[in-house]
Amino acid sequence: MSVIDKIYFRSSTEELRSILQDKKVFIIIDKQVEKLYGSLFPFQKVFIDASEETKNLATVQSVIDQLMKMGADRDCFLLGIGGGIITDLTCFVASVYRRGVKYALIPTTLLAQVDAAIGGKTGINNAGFKNIIGLFNKPEFVYVCSHFLRTLDEKNMLSGAAEMLKIGIIGDSTLYKKAVAWFKENHLMDYDTKEDLESLILRAAKYKCKIVEKDFHEHGPRKVLNLGHTFAHAIEKCSPVPVSHGNAVSVGIIMAARIGEKMGKTNPKVTNALVADFTAIGLPTATTIDIRTLMEAISKDQRHADGTVDFVIPEKIGSVSIKRIDIDQLRTLAFSI
Numbered sequence: 154m155s156v157i158d159k160i161y162f163r164s165s166t167e168e169l170r171s172i173l174q175d176k177k178v179f180i181i182i183d184k185q186v187e188k189l190y191g192s193l194f195p196f197q198k199v200f201i202d203a204s205e206e207t208k209n210l211a212t213v214q215s216v217i218d219q220l221m222k223m224g225a226d227r228d229c230f231l232l233g234i235g236g237g238i239i240t241d242l243t244c245f246v247a248s249v250y251r252r253g254v255k256y257a258l259i260p261t262t263l264l265a266q267v268d269a270a271i272g273g274k275t276g277i278n279n280a281g282f283k284n285i286i287g288l289f290n291k292p293e294f295v296y297v298c299s300h301f302l303r304t305l306d307e308k309n310m311l312s313g314a315a316e317m318l319k320i321g322i323i324g325d326s327t328l329y330k331k332a333v334a335w336f337k338e339n340h341l342m343d344y345d346t347k348e349d350l351e352s353l354i355l356r357a358a359k360y361k362c363k364i365v366e367k368d369f370h371e372h373g374p375r376k377v378l379n380l381g382h383t384f385a386h387a388i389e390k391c392s393p394v395p396v397s398h399g400n401a402v403s404v405g406i407i408m409a410a411r412i413g414e415k416m417g418k419t420n421p422k423v424t425n426a427l428v429a430d431f432t433a434i435g436l437p438t439a440t441t442i443d444i445r446t447l448m449e450a451i452s453k454d455q456r457h458a459d460g461t462v463d464f465v466i467p468e469k470i471g472s473v474s475i476k477r478i479d480i481d482q483l484r485t486l487a488f489s490i
């Protein structure tokens with residue numbers, strides 16, 4: 154069954170009532186989102202303090218304990234409402250609770266609307282490593298609604314911008330250009346800018362679905378979505394201060410382009426264009442964390458048993474390639490950028 158036909162793209166929450174009727178709904182919701190939008194969802198709820206520190210097995214255990222106390226049986230329907238932390242946690246809990254129950258997602262950050270909630274993939278953190286435990290399991294539906302973005306702050310809008318631009322760089326140069334133009338002018342969504350942003354979200358989410366449909370379990374083509382993530386995960390792990398996922402991805406994409414240059418695959422003009430666009434938008438393009446530290450994290454976290462890493466190279470805006478590269482070779486290239 155297709156992924157795309159299960160996604161609602163809407164400007165209001167109106168339709169949710171009819172979609173959810175006759176379901177035994179239990180909500181997993183970000184505490185901040187509950188404060189802003191909780192009254193829209195009159196169901197039993199589990200509240201989460203969303204952060205990378207809480208996207209772990211202890212929280213999964215706590216959510217399961219609470220669902221059991223609330224009497225959520227095998228016919229329950231879990232609804233995750235929040236950003237990527239909540240959508241990842243909900244997918245994970247729904248996949249293991251009572252050997253799997255039905256679930257749906259209402260992503261409330263831009264990042265989750267264009268990326269995290271799309272494609273039925275989850276990862277949770279363990280022992281300081283990002284998304285080290287996870288699985289693939291499609292939701293019943295995803296309800297993408299711009300209404301929630303009215304309250305999203307600049308930092309989180311930009312974090313979402315990075316993942317949207319990533320999708321454009323992978324395969325849709327028009328999306329990339331339009332997104333750059335929108336984010337150069339806007340960092341927040343308001344009434345006048347809503348429609349343009351909605352069409353960008355729709356375009357990005359649809360493109361992601363197209364990739365996911367080819368390779369749901371990420372054995373091959375889906376790996377392109379990891380563009381920028383080799384270094385992003387290491388940056389998130391090693392940063393002494395919390396860094397947003399999108400900011401880490403932004404730096405990771407530029408590092409991948411610079412490494413692509415050294416491999417003779419990326420034209421320096423492409424890297425320069427990316428740096429200029431990201432800078433104009435307000436996204437970071439470099440990190441102060443040293444390469445040795447980052448490579449150590451990559452080596453522990455993302456290396457295959459044979460000592461290689463699948464590295465995604467942005468060759469052009471709208472075209473990437475995946476290269477299985479030896480970790481020592483990647484280290485040498487990273488030191489040379």
Ligand SMILES: NC(=O)c1ccc[n+]([C@@H]2O[C@H](COP(=O)([O-])OP(=O)(O)OC[C@H]3O[C@@H](n4cnc5c(N)ncnc54)[C@H](O)[C@@H]3O)[C@@H](O)[C@H]2O)c1
Nearest residue numbers: 185203236237238261262264268269274275301304305398
């Ligand atoms: N599974 C996947 O395919 C996938 C893809 C990309 C990212 N991710 C994961 O997503 C996570 C990042 O997601 P995120 O950036 O959405 O982070 P998040 O869930 O922490 O949300 C960011 C912040 O926004 C707040 N927030 C959420 N909705 C809001 C709203 N409508 N108004 C105001 N504030 C709101 C939250 O309280 C939080 O403080 C990372 O853990 C990343 O690994 C997963």
